[in-house]
Every structure is written in structure tokens, then in C-alpha cells.
Amino acid sequence: MLLKSEKRRALLQSAEPGSSLGRDAFIRLRKNKAAMASLFFLLFVALIACVTPWLAPYSYEGQNLDLGAVGPTGEHWLGTDTLGRDLLTRIMYGSRISLSVGLIATAVALGIGVLWGTCAGYFGGRIDALMMRTVDLLYALPFSILIILLTVVFGRSMLLLFLAIGAAEWLTMARIVRGQVLSIKRKDFIEAAVGMGLSPWQIMVRHIIPNVLGPVIVYTTLTIPSVILLESFLSFLGLGIQPPASSWGSLISGGVEVMEEYPGLIIYPGLMLSLTLFALNFLGDGLRDALDPRSSKD
Amino acid sequence: MPLLTVNNLTTAFHTRDGVVTAVNNLSFSVRAGEVLGIVGESGSGKSVCCYSLLGLLPSPPAKIMGGTALFNGQDLLALSQAELRQLRGSKIGMVFQDPMTSLNPSMRIIDQVAEPLRIHFKLDKNTARERAILALEEVGVVDARQRAYAYPHEFSGGMRQRAMIAMALIAEPVLLIADEPTTALDVTLQAQILDLISALQKKRNLAVILISHDLAVVAKMANAIVVMKDGELVETGPTAEILARPQNAYTQALIAAMPRGAKLSATPVNHSAAEGDSPLLLEVKNIYTRFIRYGGWLVRRKTSELVAVNNLSFSVSAGEVVGIVGESGSGKSTLGRSILRLIQPDSGQVLFAGQDVLRMTPRELKNLRPQIQMIFQDPYASLDPRQTVFDILAEPLLLHGLAEGETLGQEVQTLMDEVGLARSAVRKYPHEFSGGQRQRIAIGRALALKPKLIVADEPVSALDVTIQKQILQLLQHLSEKYQLAIVFISHDLSVVRKMCDRVIVMHKGEKVEEGSTEEIFAAPKHPYTIALLSAALQ
Numbered sequence: 133m134l135l136k137s138e139k140r141r142a143l144l145q146s147a148e149p150g151s152s153l154g155r156d157a158f159i160r161l162r163k164n165k166a167a168m169a170s171l172f173f174l175l176f177v178a179l180i181a182c183v184t185p186w187l188a189p190y191s192y193e194g195q196n197l198d199l200g201a202v203g204p205t206g207e208h209w210l211g212t213d214t215l216g217r218d219l220l221t222r223i224m225y226g227s228r229i230s231l232s233v234g235l236i237a238t239a240v241a242l243g244i245g246v247l248w249g250t251c252a253g254y255f256g257g258r259i260d261a262l263m264m265r266t267v268d269l270l271y272a273l274p275f276s277i278l279i280i281l282l283t284v285v286f287g288r289s290m291l292l293l294f295l296a297i298g299a300a301e302w303l304t305m306a307r308i309v310r311g312q313v314l315s316i317k318r319k320d321f322i323e324a325a326v327g328m329g330l331s332p333w334q335i336m337v338r339h340i341i342p343n344v345l346g347p348v349i350v351y352t353t354l355t356i357p358s359v360i361l362l363e364s365f366l367s368f369l370g371l372g373i374q375p376p377a378s379s380w381g382s383l384i385s386g387g388v389e390v391m392e393e394y395p396g397l398i399i400y401p402g403l404m405l406s407l408t409l410f411a412l413n414f415l416g417d418g419l420r421d422a423l424d425p426r427s428s429k430d
Numbered sequence: 431m432p433l434l435t436v437n438n439l440t441t442a443f444h445t446r447d448g449v450v451t452a453v454n455n456l457s458f459s460v461r462a463g464e465v466l467g468i469v470g471e472s473g474s475g476k477s478v479c480c481y482s483l484l485g486l487l488p489s490p491p492a493k494i495m496g497g498t499a500l501f502n503g504q505d506l507l508a509l510s511q512a513e514l515r516q517l518r519g520s521k522i523g524m525v526f527q528d529p530m531t532s533l534n535p536s537m538r539i540i541d542q543v544a545e546p547l548r549i550h551f552k553l554d555k556n557t558a559r560e561r562a563i564l565a566l567e568e569v570g571v572v573d574a575r576q577r578a579y580a581y582p583h584e585f586s587g588g589m590r591q592r593a594m595i596a597m598a599l600i601a602e603p604v605l606l607i608a609d610e611p612t613t614a615l616d617v618t619l620q621a622q623i624l625d626l627i628s629a630l631q632k633k634r635n636l637a638v639i640l641i642s643h644d645l646a647v648v649a650k651m652a653n654a655i656v657v658m659k660d661g662e663l664v665e666t667g668p669t670a671e672i673l674a675r676p677q678n679a680y681t682q683a684l685i686a687a688m689p690r691g692a693k694l695s696a697t698p699v700n701h702s703a704a705e706g707d708s709p710l711l712l713e714v715k716n717i718y719t720r721f722i723r724y725g726g727w728l729v730r731r732k733t734s735e736l737v738a739v740n741n742l743s744f745s746v747s748a749g750e751v752v753g754i755v756g757e758s759g760s761g762k763s764t765l766g767r768s769i770l771r772l773i774q775p776d777s778g779q780v781l782f783a784g785q786d787v788l789r790m791t792p793r794e795l796k797n798l799r800p801q802i803q804m805i806f807q808d809p810y811a812s813l814d815p816r817q818t819v820f821d822i823l824a825e826p827l828l829l830h831g832l833a834e835g836e837t838l839g840q841e842v843q844t845l846m847d848e849v850g851l852a853r854s855a856v857r858k859y860p861h862e863f864s865g866g867q868r869q870r871i872a873i874g875r876a877l878a879l880k881p882k883l884i885v886a887d888e889p890v891s892a893l894d895v896t897i898q899k900q901i902l903q904l905l906q907h908l909s910e911k912y913q914l915a916i917v918f919i920s921h922d923l924s925v926v927r928k929m930c931d932r933v934i935v936m937h938k939g940e941k942v943e944e945g946s947t948e949e950i951f952a953a954p955k956h957p958y959t960i961a962l963l964s965a966a967l968q
Contacts, residue, residue, distance in 0.1 A: 153816050320812035323804070323806070326770075328829060329795070331792075338825075423816075425859035425861065
């Protein structure tokens, strides 16, 4: 008991008081086997993606036209594509693009969306109307035109593409969050916080955002895959990454064309994408449960 | 020959933690023309037993483990869902607690009342509607022919409950199950609805099962009483017998906790305050608050206006407990929130220690916050579900820099001792506590800043009677110990009588009467106060 309270005090000194939810959530998450396995899988894929330039057996653009498309062999574990490029290498390099677009674009969407929605919902009235009409306006703009405009103005860069995708995906997030905030801000505990003397910003950060996390996490796990696929669509339009660079999306769309002759070209990148998405969903569900103290008892 | 005979009913819930028995080996019977009251605290299994009879429990997790329930010679527990559907609404009517949630908000009252006839007797729409109007008239809906076409939200709480009763009785059932039919209503309405049920019961020779946590309600209505606790039958017998000679300790406790106007053992009147030699702490002057609803597209137009608090003034001395009484909608909660400036009134002053709270800058207001705190009605809603008890109690202390690091832990533990919570519970979340314990946490949070004034908005209305008594005693103790002034808002006169030195009666946003507790209860002057007092069940 003594040790525990000492630990707690140390923890409180090091972090803000809201942090025990985070710690409890981590303890709960650790008990969820599917979520933990998914977490390790994702970390493993991310690690591989980081060290790919040193680890990859071949160069991603090195062609071997004599070889053409072959199935898995001792030298090419997953075979080669129609131009004789090593598929494993290309999937490894692809994961760099796909994971970073998934991560960065979703983080951008999450950040803007949660902040925007929370502010609109919490302040209400004219501020809410103004902010949400802005969202409606942006909804009305065709997404691809928006991206084309952005790339024309700012030039083509990978990071900008990620930001642009994120900037388009936050709209739905903002709406979801606003709806949740509207119902939560009427609860007595928010009034109690006002009565205690918390500022609007403190109330939003400490009491409102932790209570909207459930739907936010679920929507985030849905956003990441759609963002990864969006990137391949943009690449197809010539706005994303260009050959010979590869992403999972572009590998899959390339594989579709030769699906009947060389099914491996779609199966392996597709498998990677599916496994990643599975893992994301398990992890998302695990996080949602872990962050809700009511969902489990320990 | 009883109409309904329940023998050894056992219902269990299969949860993650294993099997929880909600009703254990329960037996009772009801005859035609008889009212049976089932009394118990929340969680005692009184609702579950009736829901079991009608097959209304979700299964899984609920499972009826054994027993029989003979209704007109049929065993209800052995019937299929299809057979039960034939009985529900036609032979057995049901009235639920909250008429707002148990009526369909998007369906006209008349069609909801007529629905049992359309389903069970396949009547056409117009015939069924005619019968519905008659039924609404019978339950006392004025102008039923016009008002029947309204939607539930256009009815008041009492009217909705009348509509619910009309719906339950329209197919002329022989048994009516009423689950807390008046709990969500004000005292004056409560009396009206109980009288209505009683009148209809006599007229139609109905058998009624009345479920309530409120012994006073059951004592008024029932011929026989079943007392339940933790899923088991504690005591049963004729009402007069039970009230006069309760055998079981639990029944005795329930009867003792029954509000009968008598004061708690500790005298609430804080004499120094009552005699007026304490300094004035709070002075509320001419508060006027109205709510304006805006509508219209593009241009905001005023569509309706409601004056919630009309030109109301009162004052509170240090250490004094002032009760504000009124029905729901009388503006008493709005008034309470105005004191903390959770609502900005349109005009008036709230002088706290001489300073006007309503005209303070945000910085001044933050400095004032520790002095005035609030306790809310619903302890389920007033605590952030994602904070541990430690976080909840530590937050105000950290925010106002009253404690940190070393002292924080000690302060939190002192608070927990003060409000009677086990220290070991510090890492738990609100949902792991019972209603009464949660209200203790909320009181602890209010106390953390060592306030001089607490505004308590219906602090015990959501709690069971035995728990109510404990919480009231805690508040009283704290008020005496710390010279804490309390503005005690309640619709429950017996609670106010126990707690308060002075009472203010509110009606439709206005103060209709003010005086010391003894004066108000002994010799009420205003007709509304008299009506309120006579409606409160004796």
C-alpha cells in the first residue's frame, strides 16, 4: 500500500492528474491478447519499413527483364513482377509509403477533426454554426479537385500529399466529434467542472475529449485503411507517388491488371494490406475498451 | 381462487462474473380486485420478478431457473413468446416508471393508446381512435378529443402517465402491473395518479401489482405487501399488519426510514443562524431569468419565451440551511445554478460576501469558485466516468493550488474519511460504486475547496430511502462541523423538513412563501403551499 501510494505520488508529480486513465488503460490493454498481438505485428511491420533501405535484398527499381514475372524462388522469396523486379523488396518499400500516409494523414485528420468538432460542439451557438457551415462547404468541394489545386499551388511533394489527404479526411471526424460533444456537454459533471473554476480549454481537454475517445478511435481505425487506398487512387491519377517507387496501393492496382496470369502480384501485397488492417481493427477495438473504465473490471 | 399465483420463481442473470440470482424462490398471489404492493430498494429484484412473468427480460443474459406462475390456470413461465404476446396488453396491462421514455416520441398519443385494440382485436383505425378518446377521458385528460392528437412531448409528465394508464387499460385487462408509476412525478401529481389508479381499480375490479421503492405509496394503495431484499422475499402480509407489526429487521428499517414529517434525531435547526446573529453570507436580489427559444431559417426569430425565475430575492446566513421547495418546472434549479453563475440571469444581483457574482470578471470568478460549490441530483451524471476517485477529488485541489505532491495524497484521503468512503477505493472509477457512495464522492469533491456555501440540487432524489437518510445525516454533520451554509433544493417536503432551518416555496418562477421550517409546516399561508403540503403523503 505504501509503495503504491508512493508510486502514485511520483506519477502525479511527473504528469497531469488525468494520466491515471492512460495508465489504467495500458494495464487493461495488456490483458487483451488480440490487441497486443496486433500491436506487436504493427510495430514489426513499422520496424521493417524503417530499416528497409539496409535490409532489402534488391533495389526497388532494379529490373531483370530476362526473368520477367516468376513465382517464389530461392532467390526471390515472393517472386518478381512483370519487369523482373523483386516483389518482396517492392512490398517492403511500399510499406514505407503506405504506413506513413496512413499515419500522417490520419494524425492530421484526427488532430484537426477532434479540435474543430470539440470547439464547435462546446461553444455552440454562432461559433458552432460558423464552424460547421465551413465543414459543409468543404464537403461540397470535390476531393480530387482540392488535391489537384493543392499540388498545383504548392508543387508535388510526398509530405504535402499526406497533409492534403488528412486535410480532406478530417471533415467527417469533426462531425462525429461535434455530435458526441453536444450530448456530453449537457452532463452534470461538465457543470461541476465549471463550478470548480476550470477554463473552457481545461474542460475540453480533461473532461470532454477523454469521453469522446470511443467513437473517435473506431472512426480512426476506419480512416487509416481508406487513406491507404486513397493514396493509390491519387497515384493512379498521377498525383501521388510515381513508378518506379511503390506503395501497397499501387502494387495492388498494378497487380489487378495481370491478375489472371500472375496472381501472386496481387495476392502478396493484398495480404500485407489486409493483415495490417486486421491488426489495426483489433488494436482499435482493444483501445476503445481499454479507455472505457466501464467496459471491463479488474 | 387467486388470479395470479407465483410459486418459487427464480430468475438469474448470466454475466461475465458468473450467475447472479436476481429473484430467488419468490412466491406470492393476487386475487381479482386486490392490490398487491411489492416494496424494496433498487436492485432488490422487484421489477425483475414482474418482467419475468411477462417474458420481458432479455434472454440471454436473463434466465428463468424455475418456478410456476399460474394466471387463469395457464403457467406464464411455460408460455412461448407468441402466446405471451397474446396476453400482454390484452389480459395483462403494464404501466412503466418514466412516461417520457416509455411512450414513442414520434407517434400521436391517440394512436399509441389505440394500438392494443388495433393489434389484439384488429379494430379499424377510426373505431380504435374513438375508443382511445373515451379511454383518455376516463383517465382524466381534459379536452381529450382535441388533445389526443398531440405527441408525447406536448403532454406534461402527469398527462403522459395518464395516457400510459389509458393505454394499459384500454383492452380491459384483468391484471395491471404498475412499475414505479409515480416515481418520476411531483408530489401533487403523484397523489392524483395514485387516486386515479385506485378509482379505476375499484371500478373495474382489477387486480393490481404495484411495484415501488416508496413504502408510503404502497401503504396507501395496497391490500397486501411483499417486502423484497436482494432478490428474496423478506416479509409478506396484509398492509395494516406489516405496518403495525413488522417482524423482520429490514422491514422495520424501511418503516423507520419512511418520511412521516418527523425530524431526524439530530435537531437540524442551527439556532445561532436561525436567530439571525450570523453574518449574511449570500444575498440574492431580484433575480430574473427567462429562456428564449429561437427558430427560423437564416434569420433568428424569437419563437417562445419562458420566465423561469421571476424577480426573486432571498438571503442565506453563514451556516444556515435554506430549503427551496417547488414542483419540477418551478424554476428552483435555475435559481440554484444562477447562484454559481452556471446560468447568467437576465437581471438581478447575487451578492456573495458583498461582491456581485454576476458581474465578476473571469479571473475574479475563478477566485470565488472555491467558496461556492454545487452538489447535483444525479450522481451517475455528475462524475466524469473516466476519472478515478483520486482524480475527481484531486482535480479541484490541484486547480486552485491547494495541495500538490506530498500533501495531495493526504488531502484526498482526509476527504474520503470525511465523507465516509473507504481509503482503499481511491483507484476505483465511479461506475464501481453504488448511488449513495457516488453521491458521497460528489460531496467530497464539493468539500475539497472548503467552501462556505453549497448549493445542493435535489441531492437525495435519486437515492433509496435508507441511503437518503445516511446522505442527509452526512450533509447535516458537515454543515454543523464547518459552519457550512447550504441552499437545499428539493421537491420532497419531508426531506426539506428534516434538513432546513428556513424554507422558500417556489411556484412558476416566483416565491410564494418564505418562513422558518416550523412556521411553514405548521401554518402554511399561501394556497399553493397548503396544496403542496396536503398532497405530500402523510
